[in-house]
Amino acid sequence: MASQHTYITGGSSGLGLALSLILTSQGAHVSIVGCRQEVLDKALEAMEKCRKYPNQILAGYAFDLSTAEGSASVLDAVCKPHDDHSPDAIFTCAGTQKPMFFMDMTENDMAEGMVQGYWIQAWTVMLAAKKMVREGSKGKIILVSSTLGYMSFLGWASYAPAKHALRGLADTLQSEFMLYDNLDVHIFFPPAMFTPGFDQENTTKPRIVREIESTDDGVTPEAAAQALLHGIKKGHAHITADMITTLFRASTRGVTPRHNALLDIVYDIAAMICHAKQIIRPIWRWGVDKRVRAHRAEHRQHLQDTGFFTP
Numbered sequence: 001m002a003s004q005h006t007y008i009t010g011g012s013s014g015l016g017l018a019l020s021l022i023l024t025s026q027g028a029h030v031s032i033v034g035c036r037q038e039v040l041d042k043a044l045e046a047m048e049k050c051r052k053y054p055n056q057i058l059a060g061y062a063f064d065l066s067t068a069e070g071s072a073s074v075l076d077a078v079c080k081p082h083d084d085h086s087p088d089a090i091f092t093c094a095g096t097q098k099p100m101f102f103m104d105m106t107e108n109d110m111a112e113g114m115v116q117g118y119w120i121q122a123w124t125v126m127l128a129a130k131k132m133v134r135e136g137s138k139g140k141i142i143l144v145s146s147t148l149g150y151m152s153f154l155g156w157a158s159y160a161p162a163k164h165a166l167r168g169l170a171d172t173l174q175s176e177f178m179l180y181d182n183l184d185v186h187i188f189f190p191p192a193m194f195t196p197g198f199d200q201e202n203t204t205k206p207r208i209v210r211e212i213e214s215t216d217d218g219v220t221p222e223a224a225a226q227a228l229l230h231g232i233k234k235g236h237a238h239i240t241a242d243m244i245t246t247l248f249r250a251s252t253r254g255v256t257p258r259h260n261a262l263l264d265i266v267y268d269i270a271a272m273i274c275h276a277k278q279i280i281r282p283i284w285r286w287g288v289d290k291r292v293r294a295h296r297a298e299h300r301q302h303l304q305d306t307g308f309f310t311p
Helices: 014-025 037-050 068-082 107-135 160-179 196-201 207-213 221-234 243-251 261-275 283-294 296-305
Strands: 005-009 029-034 058-062 089-092 139-144 183-189 238-240
Touching: 005 014, 005 068, 005 107, 014 029, 014 037, 014 196, 014 221, 029 037, 029 068, 037 058, 058 068, 068 107, 089 107, 107 139, 107 160, 107 183, 139 160, 139 221, 160 183, 183 221, 183 243, 207 283, 221 238, 238 243, 283 296
Parallel strands: 005 029, 005 089, 029 058, 089 139, 139 183, 183 238
Antiparallel strands: none
16 A cells, blocks of 8 residues: 555544554555554554654654544644545544443443444445545545454443444445445454553453353454455455354355355355354354353342342
């Protein structure tokens, strides 16, 4: 993406920062957006060290992307140094998650889950796509879901629905944008990533959820970013970064385009075997369900301690 303008929401930390550094080192103009100016400043310092050309435009913007108005304002600001032209590629990495038991959630927790997991990306995608079509410019839009956009388990009731919704949006746009010859849409389904956001989510994450996740290797933001860029280069509609998510992709693909016809057949067979009921019990699901049932007594005590049963 040398000399192209890439716009990365959530570009000051985690996956977004890893992408920012890689793309800067490749010679791209990179605009990042985050919530806190001090974190943006540190990210820009790191990007400057990766600069390939003296004329690269590297910029950071502190904006709230949770509303259409905020998303429109930052898009205008990002485009201004580039003759008001839309970015060549947009990565929507912004968002947070707050894992917790469903019974502990408030109405605000549920609503905020959709804002942080879905709308914070959807507003940017809508506004940027309209600008690209009006200009007739060619561009790429990349949404970021999660392995939990293919499946879910306890603790993720305010997060997984939003990530499933992003998949629905991406699949719809991949079809609808065939009406134009200038827009490509991709969606990334990363597994757990070891980021500051991951550390933050652990502050509310129930112990049983942490135990279930402890069996997964997870990936670094750098490895996830490389997998994402590789998938874009290959033209994949759905992009994954590990084998377990790839199998979920194969088993829940629906009408999403195949990556490689022969290889996807292999994944289809593997996924079918792993998910075939009464033939081979889905080992992962069995293990999770066993842990959840064993947690019943402790969970009931938790509800009693927090006053859940008190009128």
